[in-house]
Amino acid sequence: MEFEEFETHLAAARTKRAALSSPEDFEAFEERAASEEDLRAAERALHARLPEDYREFMKRHGGGMFLFLDLLPISGSDGQEDDLLKVNLREFADVDFVAVAPVGTGDWWGFSVIDGHCVDQVSFWxxxxxxxxxxxxxxxxxxxxxxxxxxM
Incomplete structure (x- = not known):
């Protein structure tokens, strides 16, 4: 999918979500964007080049809640919160996989790593x-x- 098509879907979802009532402190889209330096630092620590679409999304929108999905931010806002580096260095240090989103059952969505590069395809671990x-x-x-x- 190209970014233009994705952004069209995102705008429609935001419009639909804005028409619904939600609890005051609920954010359907947290958008904790990452800088290019944040991404480079993460890649160095993970010893893996992240996919270009993922990198661009994280710079434009970032991690946190993304409607029905919880994306790991590149770096957490506090020392307690899981982020891309904490999760991957703790749970996937010896695995050729970079986790980017919890499934909620102990499983993860993310990217397989081949020769230091994450593949573009998203996989389930x-x-x-x-x-x-x-x-x-x-x-x-x-x-x-x-x-x-x-x-769906």
Missing amino acids: DHEDGRVQFEADDFLGFLARAGLRVG
């Missing part, structure tokens, strides 16, 4: 057996489907 299964062709398509529920 099963916490019970460590199997990695294909989930989506690209990050933006994954966000549209899992986060915005486009096509």
Whole structure:
């Protein structure tokens, strides 16, 4: 999916969400954007180049709640919160996988790493057996489907 199409889906989801009532402190889109330096530092620590669509999304919109999906921010706002580095250095240090979003069951969505580069496809990592299964062709398509529920 290209960014132009994704942004169209995102704008429609925001418009629809704005018409709904929500608790006062609920944010459907947190948008904790990352800088280019934040991304480079994360890549150095993870020893993996992140996919371009993911990098661009994190600079434009960032981590946190993304409607129906919780994306790890590149760096947490406090010492307690999980972020991309904390989760991956703690749980995936010896695995060729970069987790970017919890599934909520102990499993993760993220990218397989091959020769120091994350693949563009999003995969599902099963916490019970460590199997990695294909989930989506690209990050933006994954966000549209899992986060915005486009096509569901």
